Amino acid sequence: LSRPEVKTESTVAVMPQSPLTQVSLRGFQTSAISRDVDTAAKFIGAGAATVGVAGSGAGIGTVFGSLIIGYARNPSLKQQLFSYAILGFALSEAMGLFCLMVAFLILFAM
Template sequence: MPQVTHAAGNDTVIDRVTFKVRAGSRALYRPLSASVLSRPEMTSESSVAVMPQSSLTQVTLRGFQTSAVSRDIDTAAKFIGAGAATVGVAGSGAGIGTVFGSLIIGYARNPSLKQQLFSYAILGFALSEAMGLFCLMVAFLILFAM
């Protein structure tokens, strides 16, 4: 395959293509936030002279850049988990409403079973409230203990 030389000197087409491929692949292993949101003053020629672009420097920079993104993902996961656990508290409230609604309906149908219906309603209230408190406890554990 004949190599076409550049008019300025020894630079061949293959060398230029190789450089473009390497430059493109360097952007692929950087995090998206660092690639897209990098400041223009950091990509200037003066920063290249200050910080050599060795593989060790790239690995160090990558570790530093991804730590903030990783922390953001962990924080978002905590808030999503705590929100999902809080939905369980709302379900507990709906369960308590259903228990006492059923108590009223049962008492209206058969008033002679008032004491037995009331004891079952208190038991249902206690179980539903306990599940709500467990959901709230899990939400606080997710937020503050992890």
């Protein structure tokens, strides 16, 4: 870790002495620790966003499990149950992909 740069007297003496210029001389400097905290927060946020992908997998399993149970109870509704299952699969998978997209946005766009 290195200390922030301190303005020397020679650079301050060249500028006019007023309270506003003295405030403007103190620039915002990020340290290595704050950058590490930001990076850690990115990774934690991306990990939390990918938890939704597991929910998507559970949703897909529930949809097709319900399809099998429904088909076993009433085989004559095979086509209608299958179309509902495909719709449920698509919606559940879309939510998982949205979670993954948010995770990538957190990692690479911020």
